[in-house]
Amino acid sequence: MANNLLFSSYIVLLLAIGVQLGSCATWSEDASDIRHPGKCVIQGLILSVGEEYDPKDQCVKFICGEGSVATGFNCGSRTMSNxxxxxxxxxxxxxxxxxxxxxxxxxxxxxxxxxx
Structure with a gap:
């Protein structure tokens, strides 16, 4: 009984994560700058690996990764008929x-x- 409840909770959690992730778009880009090795330079801001940047007045987030690769996240496309x-x-x-x-x-x- 406890295992079934735990399994059901796990499935609900996965579905919730899938709904959230399904509504976003992600991409990766080279954010290297020879003046700042091992860091990401995004819109003039210097980030260390693992640091996040949420630009003001834009609905986007960047995370600096290994090798100066930045991963960007935005909301993706949302439409309503008519x-x-x-x-x-x-x-x-x-x-x-x-x-x-x-x-x-x-x-x-x-x-x-x-x-x-």
């Missing part, structure tokens, strides 16, 4: 909290502002 994308709801929030988007939708002749 709706106009009004952009991010609040880019001042740190990633991934800033990923919520606003949409203007028309349903049954009524305008609705929705967040997703």
């Amino acid at each position: 709706c106009e994308d009004l952009g991010y709801a609040d880019v001042s929030k740190p990633y991934p909290d800033c990923c919520e988007k606003k949409f203007r939708c028309f349903r049954n002749g009524q305008e609705e502002i929705m967040q997703l």
